[in-house]
Amino acid sequence: SYDLIQSPSVSVSPGQTASITCSGDRLGTKYVSWYRQRPGQSPLLVIFQDTKRPSGIPERFSGSNSGNTATLTISGTQSIDEADYYCQAWDGTTVIFGGGTRLTVL
Amino acid sequence: EVKLVESGGGLVQRGGSLRLSCAASGITSDIYWMSWVRQAPGKGLEWVANIKQDGSEKHYVDSVEGRFTISRDNAKNLLFLQLDSLRAEDTAVYYCAATTVVSPLGFEYWGQGTLVTVSS
Numbered sequence: 001s002y003d004l005i006q007s008p009s010v011s012v013s014p015g016q017t018a019s020i021t022c023s024g025d026r027l028g029t030k031y032v033s034w035y036r037q038r039p040g041q042s043p044l045l046v047i048f049q050d051t052k053r054p055s056g057i058p059e060r061f062s063g064s065n066s067g068n069t070a071t072l073t074i075s076g077t078q079s080i081d082e083a084d085y086y087c088q089a090w091d092g093t094t095v096i097f098g099g100g101t102r103l104t105v106l
Numbered sequence: 107e108v109k110l111v112e113s114g115g116g117l118v119q120r121g122g123s124l125r126l127s128c129a130a131s132g133i134t135s136d137i138y139w140m141s142w143v144r145q146a147p148g149k150g151l152e153w154v155a156n157i158k159q160d161g162s163e164k165h166y167v168d169s170v171e172g173r174f175t176i177s178r179d180n181a182k183n184l185l186f187l188q189l190d191s192l193r194a195e196d197t198a199v200y201y202c203a204a205t206t207v208v209s210p211l212g213f214e215y216w217g218q219g220t221l222v223t224v225s226s
Contacts, residue, residue, distance in 0.1 A: 031211045043201070045214050048209040093165045094153065097153060
């Protein structure tokens with residue numbers, strides 16, 4: 001089975017840049033999506049097809065994917081960005097989620 | 107814009123059954139794949155099953171294969187998940203989620219979730 005590996009937690013100071021990574025075998029050959037989930041809320045798509053932002057997602061959210069690692073970058077991090085972030089990819093016709101990264105803004 | 111609303115969750119005994127529903131409204135013609143994704147208490151997201159827009163393909167995570175069945179009624183814009191032979195480890199919030207023609211591989215729309223609790 002295919003696995004996506006994320007660090008459990010990342011901390012960042014307000015206004016700084018947060019980088020959240022997702023690793024998988026030859027992940028760069030797959031399209032990666034990213035989701036933000038705040039406590040008690042449903043997940044929200046913030047990046048799809050590695051680099052694209054859905055309507056309404058701020059420009060400070062960006063993504064990249066190459067080799068074995070995909071990265072979600074949040075520039076000018078704000079307190080409202082504090083949440084769990086999940087990467088996701090397809091392995092054939094099945095869907096894989098990473099284990100999630102808790103972003104703390106302090 | 108698509109809105110998804112789940113229903114059907116509840117408390118059920120181990121070995122029992124439940125049927126979850128997800129009602130889609132809005133521009134449903136934009137929907138490509140629909141999935142059920144679950145989240146156990148305090149845990150991460152786990153994909154459970156998906157079905158293509160026309161129902162021609164269905165796929166399941168290994169842990170539910172043979173116990174859960176995904177289906178859809180496009181005429182009524184409904185998605186279903188039949189849960190049989192339930193186990194304690196199936197306890198979770200179950201979300202329906204949809205990819206679209208704009209984002210065919212990312213889940214652009216999510217419901218609010220419905221809680222399934224399996225008691226032993």
